[in-house]
Amino acid sequence: MSPLIGLPLSLLAGVAIPSQARVNGALGERLDDGLAAALVSFLVGLAVMIGISLALPRGRAGAGQLIPSLRERRFPRYYVLAGMIGGYFVLSQTLTVAVLGVAVFTVAAVAGQTLTGLVVDRLGIGPAGKKALTVMRVVGAVLTIAAVAWAVSPKLGAGGEPSEWLLPVLLPLTAGMLMSFQQAMNGTTGMHYGTPITATLVNFISGTVLLAVMWGIKIAVSGPGNPLPGEWWLYLGGPLGCIFIGVGALLVRSLGVLLTSLGLIGGQLIGSLLLDLVFPAPGSVVVAATVLGTLLTLAAIVLATLPWNMPGGGPLRRRRTAEPRRESAPR
Numbered sequence: 289m290s291p292l293i294g295l296p297l298s299l300l301a302g303v304a305i306p307s308q309a310r311v312n313g314a315l316g317e318r319l320d321d322g323l324a325a326a327l328v329s330f331l332v333g334l335a336v337m338i339g340i341s342l343a344l345p346r347g348r349a350g351a352g353q354l355i356p357s358l359r360e361r362r363f364p365r366y367y368v369l370a371g372m373i374g375g376y377f378v379l380s381q382t383l384t385v386a387v388l389g390v391a392v393f394t395v396a397a398v399a400g401q402t403l404t405g406l407v408v409d410r411l412g413i414g415p416a417g418k419k420a421l422t423v424m425r426v427v428g429a430v431l432t433i434a435a436v437a438w439a440v441s442p443k444l445g446a447g448g449e450p451s452e453w454l455l456p457v458l459l460p461l462t463a464g465m466l467m468s469f470q471q472a473m474n475g476t477t478g479m480h481y482g483t484p485i486t487a488t489l490v491n492f493i494s495g496t497v498l499l500a501v502m503w504g505i506k507i508a509v510s511g512p513g514n515p516l517p518g519e520w521w522l523y524l525g526g527p528l529g530c531i532f533i534g535v536g537a538l539l540v541r542s543l544g545v546l547l548t549s550l551g552l553i554g555g556q557l558i559g560s561l562l563l564d565l566v567f568p569a570p571g572s573v574v575v576a577a578t579v580l581g582t583l584l585t586l587a588a589i590v591l592a593t594l595p596w597n598m599p600g601g602g603p604l605r606r607r608r609t610a611e612p613r614r615e616s617a618p619r
Contacts, residue, residue, distance in 0.1 A: 298543070298554075298555060303558060306563055308532070311525045320513040323502060346485060350483035350485050350487075371493065384460055396461040397460040401468050405550070413545075431588035432553060435587075436581065468546075471536050474536060
């Protein structure tokens, strides 16, 4: 798939994440239990993916390839646990957002995701194989981190003193780093299943199992929260997650992990900006730094997709100065 098509799709998929966070946040407030809200979101997403897998011929065919793929070891079997990375991301959010604030959490997660996107592509872990570590890709990744930090800079003060959030920031940082590996694993399994539908289904299965175990422990310790609310829109978090995971698994096969991650990050910033403008949360204010940081992120994504054979955009490797050929002495 051409980047001219794939990147806009990744931007649209990225918009689903802030929308999902807003919905799940509201559900968590109604339930008085953020972990329960995450579990409900995964359960609804799992139900949606089961329905899609049964209704669509491609979904049924992909599900039929699940057991043969594992039996024939077409990919490492632990790839089916990629959905647990999403569960860990939700756990890190639940444990640290109250301490760090959303802004610091976002910067840490995005930094980890962008940096490991370079590593995953360089090692060839994803289905797109190895991608050269070019100047443009490195500059685009660095600019993305800087742009996200700029976009959320008006809220960074909510994180408190550095001594308060330096240790907790490791959770979202590592969660973001693992997200790149999750996308590579999903892309690989989706390729062998023949469809990202099955890869998304397996993600929701493993993520639901992890969150169910965590929620069971939480219930045993502190008891349940409030009963489920009746508003239908509070249960849209799962379908939005289906869009994010499915599109990511599809695009990583052609764009690679880094470009897919950059597009999803850009979509997250655009979605957050639109939500703050159209459906502002209490106390949210859109300032110039947020708008300009979002625009810089989009510019960084465009820069990372420039032709890699342009002057200065080639692979980063050590250059050796050619030595003059020595003529052999006449015998």
